[in-house]
Amino acid sequence: MSATTTDTSVSTLEPTGRARQLAAIRRLRALRWIGGQFFLWGVILLGLVFMVTPGVWMLLASFKTQAEISAIPLQFWPTQWRVNNYVETIEVMKFWRVFGNSLIITSCVTIANIFTCTWGGYTFGKLRWPGRDIVFMLLLSTMMIPGFLTLIPRYVLVAKLGMLNSYSGMIIPFLTGTFGIFLTKQFMLGIPDELIDAATVDGSSALGVYWRIVLPLSKPIMAVLAIFVFDWAWDDLLWGIMILTDRLKWTLPIAIANLRVQESNQYELQMAGSTLAIIPVIILFLALQRHIVRGVALSGLKG
Amino acid sequence: MAVASAAQTHTTPFWRRRSFIQAATGWLFAAPILIYFTIFVFGPILASLAMMFFKWNGFGPLTQAEFVGLGNVTEVAGDEKFLGSFRNTFVYAIVVVGSGVIVGLMLALVLNGVTKFVGFVRSTYYLPVMLPMTAMALLWGLMFQVRYGFLNQILSFVNIPPVRWLINPDIALYSISLMVVWKGLGWYMVIFLAGLKAIPEEYYEAARVDGATGWQRFWKITLPLLKPTLLFVIVVTVIGSLQVFSPIFIMTQGGPANATNVVVYWVYMTAFQFLRFGYATTQAVYLFAVILVITVIQLRLFREGGLTSYY
Numbered sequence: 001m002s003a004t005t006t007d008t009s010v011s012t013l014e015p016t017g018r019a020r021q022l023a024a025i026r027r028l029r030a031l032r033w034i035g036g037q038f039f040l041w042g043v044i045l046l047g048l049v050f051m052v053t054p055g056v057w058m059l060l061a062s063f064k065t066q067a068e069i070s071a072i073p074l075q076f077w078p079t080q081w082r083v084n085n086y087v088e089t090i091e092v093m094k095f096w097r098v099f100g101n102s103l104i105i106t107s108c109v110t111i112a113n114i115f116t117c118t119w120g121g122y123t124f125g126k127l128r129w130p131g132r133d134i135v136f137m138l139l140l141s142t143m144m145i146p147g148f149l150t151l152i153p154r155y156v157l158v159a160k161l162g163m164l165n166s167y168s169g170m171i172i173p174f175l176t177g178t179f180g181i182f183l184t185k186q187f188m189l190g191i192p193d194e195l196i197d198a199a200t201v202d203g204s205s206a207l208g209v210y211w212r213i214v215l216p217l218s219k220p221i222m223a224v225l226a227i228f229v230f231d232w233a234w235d236d237l238l239w240g241i242m243i244l245t246d247r248l249k250w251t252l253p254i255a256i257a258n259l260r261v262q263e264s265n266q267y268e269l270q271m272a273g274s275t276l277a278i279i280p281v282i283i284l285f286l287a288l289q290r291h292i293v294r295g296v297a298l299s300g301l302k303g
Numbered sequence: 304m305a306v307a308s309a310a311q312t313h314t315t316p317f318w319r320r321r322s323f324i325q326a327a328t329g330w331l332f333a334a335p336i337l338i339y340f341t342i343f344v345f346g347p348i349l350a351s352l353a354m355m356f357f358k359w360n361g362f363g364p365l366t367q368a369e370f371v372g373l374g375n376v377t378e379v380a381g382d383e384k385f386l387g388s389f390r391n392t393f394v395y396a397i398v399v400v401g402s403g404v405i406v407g408l409m410l411a412l413v414l415n416g417v418t419k420f421v422g423f424v425r426s427t428y429y430l431p432v433m434l435p436m437t438a439m440a441l442l443w444g445l446m447f448q449v450r451y452g453f454l455n456q457i458l459s460f461v462n463i464p465p466v467r468w469l470i471n472p473d474i475a476l477y478s479i480s481l482m483v484v485w486k487g488l489g490w491y492m493v494i495f496l497a498g499l500k501a502i503p504e505e506y507y508e509a510a511r512v513d514g515a516t517g518w519q520r521f522w523k524i525t526l527p528l529l530k531p532t533l534l535f536v537i538v539v540t541v542i543g544s545l546q547v548f549s550p551i552f553i554m555t556q557g558g559p560a561n562a563t564n565v566v567v568y569w570v571y572m573t574a575f576q577f578l579r580f581g582y583a584t585t586q587a588v589y590l591f592a593v594i595l596v597i598t599v600i601q602l603r604l605f606r607e608g609g610l611t612s613y614y
Contacts, residue, residue, distance in 0.1 A: 040416050044424055047410060050485070051428055057453055058442045070451040073459075120336050129329020135337070142344050144598060148546050148567045149591040150347035152574055152584045153354060156361070157347065173343055176336065206328045235435040237549045238567070242575065253437040257553050260441055267445055274438035285433050289426045292433070296490065297497035 055278075062086070062271040069267045082268070089272040092263060093255045094247070099276075102252040105170045106233040113229045114222050116176035121184025121221075122214050126196060127206060136185075143178045155242050165246045174233065180225055187221040188214065224295035227288060234281065252277050354584040361580040368581070375585035385586055388557075388564040391476055392590070395565060396544035398480040399487070400537060406484065407491025407536075412525075414492065415499045425496065429489035436486065440553035443482040444469070447554070469555055472562035479550050479563060491536060498532035499525070538601055545594055566590045 057076075061069050062085055064078040089095065124136045154173055163169030191214065199209050215222075237253040244250055250258075256277050263269045285292065317323050355375055359368035379385055414424060431439065446453040447468035455465040468478040502525065510520050526533075548567045551557060557564035557572070566586065574583035 037417065040413050043410075043413050044417070048424065048427055051431060051488070054439075054442055054446060054453075054485070055431070055434075057446070061445070069445075070448075072451050072456070074453070074456040116336070116339075119332070123329065123332040123336065127325075127329045127332055129326050129333075132329055132333075135333055139336070139340060142340070142348075144595065145344075145348065146542055146546050146591060146594060148570060149351055149587050150344065151567075151570065151587065152361075152580055153347035153350035154343065155574075156350070156365075156580070157342070160365075176339060181336075206332065231433055235437065235549075237437055237552065238571065241552075242571075253435060253549070256435070256437040256441055257549075260444065260553055270441050270445065274441050277438040278434050281433050281435060282430075285426075285430060289429075290422075293422075293425055293429055293493055296429070296493045 058271050059275055062268060062275045064268055066266060066268055069271070085268045085272040086276070089259075089269045089276065092269060093259065093273055093276075094250075095255075095273075095276060097248060098250050098252050098255040101167070101249060102234060103280075105167055105251060106230055108167070108171045109174045109233040110226050110230045112171070112175045113177060113180055114226055117180035117184045117225055118188075118215060118218050118222060119210065120176065120181035121186075121188045121218070122210050124181065125185035125188040126191065126193075126209075126214065139178055140182060143182070151238075151242075158243060163243075165244055165249050167249075169243045170240065170251070173239075177229075180229070183225065184218065184221050187218060191217050220291075223288070223291050227284070227292055227295065230284065231281065351584045351588055354581050355588055357581040359580045360578040361574060362578070371581070375582050378582065379585050379589050384561065384564070385566075385569060385589075387561055388566050388569040389590070389593075391561075391563060392545055392547070392565045392567075395476055395480055395547060396541055398477060399483050399544045400540045402480070402484050403487055403491045403540060404533070404536060407488055408495050408529075410488065410492045411495035411499055412521075414496055425489075425493060428492050431486045432489045434486070436549040437553060439482070439486055440550040443485075443550075444554045447478055447482075470559055472560045475555055475559060475562045479554060482554075483544075483547070483550060487540075491540075494532060494536055495529070498529050502528045534601070538598060541597065541601070542594060545590065 060076065060078060063081045063083070064075075064085075065082060068075050068078055120139075124132060124139075158164065158169045158173060161169075163172065195213055195217075196209050199213055204212065235253060236251070237257060240251045240254045241257070244254060256273055259270050259273045318327075354368075356370060356372060357368040358371045358374070359365070410428070414421060449455060449465050449467050449470060452468070454468065458464075458466065467474065469475050506524050506528075507520060510524060515523065546567050547565055548571070551563055551565050551568045552571075555563040557568055567590075570583045570586050570590075573579050573586060
């Protein structure tokens with residue numbers, strides 16, 4: 001309807017049929033574009049709701065009573081914000097102890113990986129030595145070997161070394177990783193050799209070059225590595241339940257998994273515990289989200 | 304000049320020569336890495352191949368291990384419970400990777416079509432990827448509750464009868480897959496979006512001039528040029544999915560009726576509940592052999608470019 005009225009107004013201004021036709025096509029294109037955008041944003045918003053709702057529901061549930069969580073029909077908001085759930089969860093989970101264990105283990109693994117992976121990247125990417133490429137291929141071939149294959153021999157090794165129920169049992173088997181070395185090597189190919197040669201001519205040793213030139217220039221890849229090693233180590237459950245049988249040594253994922261067994265009917269405590277477990281990750285994510293998403297796109301690292 | 308340097312190489316002892324110093328430096332730098340890998344990677348690989356042939360409870364001294372020859376290998380081949388976990392693992396991997404790739408690619412195409420708020424949308428989709436699986440499994444376990452769980456209550460608004468998410472053996476594995484896809488979707492999307500952005504706009508312009516439809520542009524331009532990305536995503540996620548443990552351990556413990564029993568969970572149980580370390584290792588080697596075959600096939604299927612072309 002409106003199209004025909006505007007059409008007549010156009011025709012009084014521009015009498016040629018050709019111009020009218022063009023205007024109509026342009027209008028159709030614009031309408032189609034708007035329609036397309038509506039569709040795209042509809043899909044995006046629907047997806048956003050799907051992605052965000054579980055987390056929001058968890059947060060709200062962590063303040064509810066058990067009865068409110070299992071109310072029929074659904075009760076979305078808590079009638080009263082029960083902060084006490086958190087107090088109780090912290091006690092039941094021995095939260096601060098467990099959180100501290102997780103923080104120590106994860107930090108050690110992360111810091112170690114930053115240094116070992118850049119060390120490996122430098123050794124295989126920048127140093128020139130006979131046999132380098134063969135040795136690197138040998139390391140790279142272990143990327144095809146999934147962790148579970150060596151799970152049991154590694155457990156036996158750690159047990160025989162007397163590292164059960166200790167931080168070292170959680171840290172030492174994870175000091176470096178093939179993928180991290182591969183990633184830093186690829187990154188370091190971008191560091192100009194001239195810089196390194198110049199430093200060598202000036203009398204720097206290989207170690208000096210690593211410390212004073214390669215390391216400072218590798219900050220972007222170190223950030224990417226740090227984020228993903230942290231995220232992965234923070235979430236490890238399988239190795240933890242194998243190595244740590246002593247409650248006081250437990251990490252956060254073990255304590256969370258245990259909530260399901262120990263507090264199987266206390267949903268509010270389960271949700272409070274889950275919320276507590278994700279807080280550090282959320283903080284990390286909000287602080288570094290630009291680096292994270294760019295890092296994933298560049299490296300394809302999986303959290 | 305050349306004569307002088309040649310003379311010099313003859314007079315300087317070998318440990319002063321440049322080539323020797325370079326080689327020594329390289330090997331010295333590589334030594335700690337090689338020692339570490341020998342202890343924690345190559346050693347355990349050989350050890351698992353050896354442990355296949357022994358019966359051992361995991362706690363006594365290694366000398367108590369009893370040599371059983373091919374006993375474990377033949378037992379695995381006829382172990383219904385293990386073979387069941389094997390099937391479940393593959394169904395799970397196919398469902399998770401298949402829906403992750405398809406939905407993730409569709410989302411990436413959608414997000415590639417808009418210009419505003421892209422950063423915000425990407426980050427929000429990516430957030431669940433970063434969140435700990437243990438906490439999310441606990442959350443979804445509660446959402447999957449039959450009577451008052453969040454999902455069934457939402458479904459009841461549109462008059463869908465309650466789904467027995469984790470209780471029905473026919474559904475449980477798919478329910479867990481749904482949760483895992485939800486958590487991983489952002490990763491697929493971000494990787495595909497980066498792949499899409501790398502396709503030069505001119506190709507699409509040219510296709511448009513030639514009158515290609517959107518559908519044709521997708522099949523003739525987008526998909527072929529996305530091949531290295533697709534290969535990378537599939538190889539990485541298949542290997543990852545075949546190792547699923549945490550969500551199973553937290554949400555179902557392999558039940559109901561072994562419907563969600565997966566290989567890594569079962570390897571863990573065989574070793575630490577039934578104290579059969581040799582047999583558990585045999586199961587792990589079995590899965591690894593199959594993964595190796597699949598990976599080789601995948602790499603063949605996508606031969607051009609190969610994995611390294613992604614980087």
